[in-house]
Structure formats: structure tokens, C-alpha cells
Amino acid sequence: MGEGIEVVGVSRSFSAVQAVRSVTLTAEPGSITALIGPNGSGKTTLLLMLATLLRPDAGHIRVAGHDPVRQPDEVRARMGWMPDILGSWASLPVRATLEIAGRMYRLPKSAARRRAEELLELVGLTELAAQPTRVLSRGQKQRLSLARALVHDPSVLLLDEPASGLDPAARVDLRVLLQRLAEDGRTVLVSSHVLAELDEMATSAVYLDAGVSVSAERIAASRAGLRPWRVRSLGADPAAADGADSTALADALRAVGVPAERISADHLGLLVGVRDEGDAAALLAALVTRGVAVSSFAPAFGELEQTFLDLHRGNRS
Amino acid sequence: MTTYLSGIGTVLALELRQRIRGVAWYVLLGVFVALVALITVLLWLSIGVSDGLGGFLFSGILFFVLLLGTLVAPALSGNAINGDRDAGTLATTQVTLLTTGQLVLGKFLAAWLTALAFLLVSLPFLLFAVVAGGVGPGTIAVSVLVLAVELGVIAAIGVGLSGILTRPLFSIVVTYLAVAALSIGTLIVFTLAGMATSSEARTTTFDVASVNEDVPLPEGVICSPPSVTTYTVPRFDYYWGVLAANPYVVLADSAAGQFDADDQPTDLFTATAVGVRQAQIAPDLDATFDYCTELREEGSAGGIDSGRFPSSREVFESTVPTWFVGLAIHVVLGAGALVWATARTRTPAARLPRGSRIA
Known part of the structure; x- marks a missing residue:
């Protein structure tokens, strides 16, 4: 048609x-x-x-x-x-x-x-x-x-x-x-x-x-950067992001080898900078192996939104 | 061709349906009928029942319909296109298979028909005037037709300006100004220009010095030396053409002149036409009144007798009608406005009016 x-x-x-x-x-x-x-x-x-x-x-x-x-x-x-x-x-x-x-x-x-x-x-x-x-x-x-x-x-x-x-x-x-x-x-x-x-x-x-x-190249380039993924674990109360439980999850992340500068927190939980989906899968596996009760592990933004934000950020910097 | 007409019909139906649904429209028509009724009664009372009643009523009502038409039609047509653009409905019609010409023509016809509704509701009063008698069939047909065309011209100017100018309020005001320029502006230009270019006129008068009644007529009258007076006269005869573009003059001049037994006008159209056509006659700049010779030859000094000045009928019949020239000017103005509006509204648009949004 x-x-x-x-x-x-x-x-x-x-x-x-x-x-x-x-x-x-x-x-x-x-x-x-x-x-x-x-x-x-x-x-x-x-x-x-x-x-x-x-x-x-x-x-x-x-x-x-x-x-x-x-x-x-x-x-x-x-x-x-x-x-x-x-x-x-x-x-x-x-x-x-x-x-x-x-x-x-x-x-x-x-x-x-x-x-x-x-x-x-x-x-x-x-x-x-x-x-x-x-x-x-x-x-x-x-x-x-x-x-x-x-x-x-x-x-x-x-x-x-x-x-x-x-x-x-x-x-x-x-x-x-x-x-x-x-x-x-x-x-x-x-x-x-x-x-x-x-x-x-x-x-x-x-x-x-x-x-x-x-251009497609610029989109690919923007995707090469770190993407934030949101991680939550049982017992980690988002209302107490600075509290002991949240710190425990952050400790666990550091313990599986995530550099401290890639970890940040917002009102919903912790954000971890991840390079790609393979990286994310490996991180999840490591956390589960360590016995962390992961309840939520997902990209913080949708694909289009992320690209949009990356391009916009890249434009301003 | 039928596709083209059916497209115009769609726009026309759309425009009319939107107007007919408004309460304001019926209120306006009601007020209009009330005003025409009032005018009819007032005319009737002022003229009294006489032979001329029908003619004066008929022409008075039509003049009034033209007046109200020129007051109402700009408001009904002056935002036809840019108003749609403001409401965001213009672009959605422009992406359809309607052409810009169909859109503009449809809107023009809708505005015209709306204005004609005012003529329609005044028909009972016109009928009353015709029944009262004294209106020639030629006057009825021609003047109603000319009035209808004049209303169409105003509608065309309004719709045209709404396509040429961006802001609805502005285009409505400019439409009013255009109508005012034709109705009042021509009158002002005519009057002022006529006054400004005045000529010096001279009147030579031969009066009777004395009459010796013992001597037979020619020799018995002794003439005094001529007395000469000079004064200035306005030269309206240079500018009468300006008035041809006045819609009231067009309407009045188009009607066949109606005179009574004394050669006086029996309706307002004829009276107006005689007044306007009078301006075609150049003033006599070197007039000679020889009362003395007159007395010598005819035995009586008539003085200023009525035969020296032409009657209304003579003025009317000795001058040229101008209404078709005026009407042609108006039709060209209206058509030109529509053509210009079509060119400005055509899509894909190369150039947008400053500050306008196309959607």
C-alpha cells in the first residue's frame, strides 16, 4: 500500500x-x-x-x-x-x-x-x-x-x-x-x-x-556511553535512600566491582551506570550470586528517551 | 466542472451551517426587520398618502437596506479566511482535495447569501410599497438586482481582505474603511475638490431704464447700460465622475427616472440621480440677462421665468447615466480582492505573512 x-x-x-x-x-x-x-x-x-x-x-x-x-x-x-x-x-x-x-x-x-x-x-x-x-x-x-x-x-x-x-x-x-x-x-x-x-x-x-x-553514526556514538539502570533490592526503602539498607546495596555493588563514581541515588533507588545489556546481565548475575535480593533491575529510561537525552546532552557540552 | 462546483457547494454548505446555528444571526435579522418596519412607518407618515407614496417608500426602503447591508456585510465577511486560520481550521481544509479557488469562492458565496438574507426579509415591506403604487416595473427589477450585486461586492471585498490581511480584526476594519471610502469618501472628495477649483463667473444684466408709454414698443423702452457682477462658482462638473463610484449613486442612477406631471421626481432614486447628474452640467460662466430687449420684443419683462431653468426631468434626460460605470468599478474591485486572496492563500505556501502560523 x-x-x-x-x-x-x-x-x-x-x-x-x-x-x-x-x-x-x-x-x-x-x-x-x-x-x-x-x-x-x-x-x-x-x-x-x-x-x-x-x-x-x-x-x-x-x-x-x-x-x-x-x-x-x-x-x-x-x-x-x-x-x-x-x-x-x-x-x-x-x-x-x-x-x-x-x-x-x-x-x-x-x-x-x-x-x-x-x-x-x-x-x-x-x-x-x-x-x-x-x-x-x-x-x-x-x-x-x-x-x-x-x-x-x-x-x-x-x-x-x-x-x-x-x-x-x-x-x-x-x-x-x-x-x-x-x-x-x-x-x-x-x-x-x-x-x-x-x-x-x-x-x-x-x-x-x-x-x-x-545521522545514524551520531546515534550509535551516543549509545556507546554509559546508560543508567535502576536497581532496587528487598529491604532497601527508597524513602530512606541515605539509610543503612541503601548503603548495603551500594556496598554490594562496589563489592562486585562497580566503581563508586558510577553509582548514584534518586528517590526511587540506586542508579548504576552500565555500558550495554551484556554488562547489565553480568552485573545482575553477580548481585544475585552474592545473595542480594534484587527486586527491580531495569533501564532508567526508555530507548528513545535515552537517545534523545544523550543527543541533547552531547549537543550542549 | 461538476466536481469543481460540488467543492464550492461543500464550502458553502459548511459556512452557512455554521452561521445558521448561531443565535446572534437571528437576533441580527430580527433587529433588521424591526428597523425596516420603523423606517417604512416613518416614511409613510412623512410623505402621507399620495400618488408618490409607493415610489418614495420603495426607494427609501432599498436605500436603508443598502445602508444596513454595508454596515453588516463587512462584519460577516471580513474574517472569513484569516478567522479560520486563527481557529486552526483553515489548514485542515487546505490538505483536502479542495482547491484554494473553491475555498475562496465558497466563502464568498456564503457571505453574499448571508447579506442577501437582509434583502430577503425586507421583501414584505417592498411588496407593500409596490402595492401602494407608483413604482415602475423597470425600477423594481433593476434596483433590486443592483442592490443584490452591491451586497455581493461588499462580501467579495470582505472575503478578499480576509485572505490578504493576517489579522481578522484588522481585515474587518479595513473592509469597513473600504466601504466608507466608496460611500462617504467619494462624497467628500467630490465636494471638497469642487469647492477648491472654483471659477470666476460673470453675469451681465441689461435692465430697463425707463419706458415711454406714448411711443410704440421697441423704441419706447430705454435700456440702461449693462451692469456686470462677478462671483466664484464651484466647479463640480469636473468631478462628477467621482460620484459614479458611490454605491448609493449607483443604486439611484440605475433606476429608470420616475417623474410626475410637473416633471418632479416621484421617488428618492430619481431625486438623488437628478441631484448628482446636475453636477454634469457646467455652470454658465458668462451669462447675459437682457430683460430690456425682452421687453422690447415681447412686450413683457418676464424676469426670471421658469423656462430659463431646466426641470428635473430635463436635467435627467439631458445628462448621461453613470451607474454601469460605477457598478463595473465595484465588480472589478470585488473580483480583484478575491483573486488576490486566492493567490495569498494558495498552498504549498512559499511565503508566510509575518507572525502567522499556517496550521
Whole structure:
């Protein structure tokens, strides 16, 4: 289904501000690609260019096999975009909003009506179908916006912060829905700040930093550093991190050969700097062999979050 | 073609549905009807029941509808595009298969139809005026049509400016200023320019010095030497073209002139048109009033008789109509605003207005 997204050397500036300097990325059909970067790194500008709304200054873009500048209609027919701003026609009912969105994609009236019902069901807004959109909560507007992006059954989905404002249950629903859409062979590009959420669904990730997509080498390099893992043992009360029990765990860590400078504490327990997963497995084995009752041993941050933090830190130092 | 029209229809339906759902809209229409009713009653009382009642009522109501239309239409159309951008709904329509032209035209038609609703609710009063009599069928058809087009022009200027300017409040204000420039600005320019370029005029008068009744007529009248007075006259005849762009003048001038047996106007349109067209006639800068010769030849000095000054009907019939020129200027202005707005709203956008967010 479709050809995914291909971006090579794209840049875009707004008068003095260079929002996107040089972005190169690929998003494959059937995958969920995470677009990650700090505020102001150019995520939204990049998505606007992919969504045929903004003309790039330089570079080459293909969305579903077409150029958004020269063939905007071809792209629009195959691409669904969910903006980061939640605009809706305030006085129109939810159902009518989706029907009109369908009409704007040249669906015949009856097809637009059928499609609206399907989408209401899909995003769980059936009960609110007759309400004007102004009464919707932020999370419900978010779901309406997603439904609108899906109205013409696009093969490429561009989602700008789709999870913000959603409660945990709705986030799980969103994740399941996006995974299902990707399994159908669609290309899904998601930008988000909720990295833990992306961690669970994204099959690949693109990092943006100050308008530049971060190269695979730089990501690999950032991963070569030490990663904090959180260790807790039975009897170690996190509320008494400075107390005797916590000291006992720290002593045990030092005893199995962890240098003291790699051990730190936060309110949840001890953090140990570990080079890679093999290193972590060896450390766990050593602790268990010593008779430490380990109750929790896990990376302190998710994969995407860790890379994001590393890149950000590396950028500032 | 049908796809194109159906896209415009979708935008039109969307815009109208949003407006019709607002309570404010019905309140506005109600206030409007009340005002037109009040004006009808006041006109009726002031004119009294006479032959001219229908004509004055009809034209008075239409003038009033134009006045209220120009006051209401900018507010209803002046934020059509940039208001959507502010609400975050513009970009979501721009990523669909709607073209920018369909979007702008749909919004224009919605604004126009909304303004026409004001004409529609005043129809009962117009009907009453027609029943009262004295309104020519030509006047009914042409003036209602011209008023409808004028409301469309204001809607087009409003929607156009909302696409050209970034801030909704600013574009609404500029729309009002544009309407004011046409309605009041033309009048101010006409008046001031006419006063500023005045000419010196001279009147030569030959009066009768004495009459010897014993001598037969021509010789018995002794003429006094000519008396010459000079004064300045404003030259409105240079600037009458400015008034052609005034929407009230366009509406008045488009109606077929209606005169009574004394060649006096029987409706406000004709009265206005005669007043405006009077300006086309250049003042006589070297007038000679020879009362003496007149007396000698005709036996009576008529003085300033009515035959010397043209009647309203003569003024009307001896001058050129300007309404189609004014209407053409307005239509070009409105269409130009829409074309410019379409160019500014087109995506993918190369250039963004300062401080605007596209989404």
C-alpha cells in the first residue's frame, strides 16, 4: 500500500529563522516512524512540508510517491494529516464534521456518511456524534482530529503530537490503532514528546536537532556511553535512600566491582551506570550470586528517551 | 466542472451551517426587520398618502437596506479566511482535495447569501410599497438586482481582505474603511475638490431704464447700460465622475427616472440621480440677462421665468447615466480582492505573512 515517505536534504526558513536546515529521512510502508526532537527542532515545519502546506526552500520530498510541491493533489489524495493545533468547526456536530471532511475529499454524500459512522466507531466518539465539537474535551478533539485525518483512507499518515492530552487508556487505544494501521501497510510518521509511548510502538525513529536530522553514526556514538539502570533490592526503602539498607546495596555493588563514581541515588533507588545489556546481565548475575535480593533491575529510561537525552546532552557540552 | 462546483457547494454548505446555528444571526435579522418596519412607518407618515407614496417608500426602503447591508456585510465577511486560520481550521481544509479557488469562492458565496438574507426579509415591506403604487416595473427589477450585486461586492471585498490581511480584526476594519471610502469618501472628495477649483463667473444684466408709454414698443423702452457682477462658482462638473463610484449613486442612477406631471421626481432614486447628474452640467460662466430687449420684443419683462431653468426631468434626460460605470468599478474591485486572496492563500505556501502560523 503506497510508497512511504522519502525526504532528502530538505531545508526551510522563515525570514531570519532557519526552522529546518537539513533533514533526510525515510519512512517505510508498514512501519511506525517516530519523529523525535526538542521543542523548536523543526518537527512541525517538516510535517507541514510533507502535508503540502509549505514549500521547502531546497531538497527533495516524496510522499506516497509524489512531490508535494508539484503534485499536491496526488499527495493529498493519499496523505492524512493530523495537526498539532486542534481546530474544529465549533458549532458543527461531530458527525457532520466528519461528513464534510469526507465531502472535501470528493467522497459522494452517501459514502461520506457511511465513512463518518465507521470513523466515529473507530475512535469511540459515537455517543458524542450529535454534539457540537465545541463541547468536546481536549482528548476527544484529539480523537476527532485523528478520525478526520483518516477520512479518505490514506496510505500515509502524518501525526503531529497525537498523544498529547490523551488519558492513559486513550493512549493505549491510539497505540493499538496506529499499529493496526501500520499492519495494513500504511506509512505512519508520528511526532511526539511522550517518548515512552513512542518507545512501545515505533519501529524506527528519526531524531531532529536544531532543524537537522541526526545521522545514524551520531546515534550509535551516543549509545556507546554509559546508560543508567535502576536497581532496587528487598529491604532497601527508597524513602530512606541515605539509610543503612541503601548503603548495603551500594556496598554490594562496589563489592562486585562497580566503581563508586558510577553509582548514584534518586528517590526511587540506586542508579548504576552500565555500558550495554551484556554488562547489565553480568552485573545482575553477580548481585544475585552474592545473595542480594534484587527486586527491580531495569533501564532508567526508555530507548528513545535515552537517545534523545544523550543527543541533547552531547549537543550542549 | 461538476466536481469543481460540488467543492464550492461543500464550502458553502459548511459556512452557512455554521452561521445558521448561531443565535446572534437571528437576533441580527430580527433587529433588521424591526428597523425596516420603523423606517417604512416613518416614511409613510412623512410623505402621507399620495400618488408618490409607493415610489418614495420603495426607494427609501432599498436605500436603508443598502445602508444596513454595508454596515453588516463587512462584519460577516471580513474574517472569513484569516478567522479560520486563527481557529486552526483553515489548514485542515487546505490538505483536502479542495482547491484554494473553491475555498475562496465558497466563502464568498456564503457571505453574499448571508447579506442577501437582509434583502430577503425586507421583501414584505417592498411588496407593500409596490402595492401602494407608483413604482415602475423597470425600477423594481433593476434596483433590486443592483442592490443584490452591491451586497455581493461588499462580501467579495470582505472575503478578499480576509485572505490578504493576517489579522481578522484588522481585515474587518479595513473592509469597513473600504466601504466608507466608496460611500462617504467619494462624497467628500467630490465636494471638497469642487469647492477648491472654483471659477470666476460673470453675469451681465441689461435692465430697463425707463419706458415711454406714448411711443410704440421697441423704441419706447430705454435700456440702461449693462451692469456686470462677478462671483466664484464651484466647479463640480469636473468631478462628477467621482460620484459614479458611490454605491448609493449607483443604486439611484440605475433606476429608470420616475417623474410626475410637473416633471418632479416621484421617488428618492430619481431625486438623488437628478441631484448628482446636475453636477454634469457646467455652470454658465458668462451669462447675459437682457430683460430690456425682452421687453422690447415681447412686450413683457418676464424676469426670471421658469423656462430659463431646466426641470428635473430635463436635467435627467439631458445628462448621461453613470451607474454601469460605477457598478463595473465595484465588480472589478470585488473580483480583484478575491483573486488576490486566492493567490495569498494558495498552498504549498512559499511565503508566510509575518507572525502567522499556517496550521
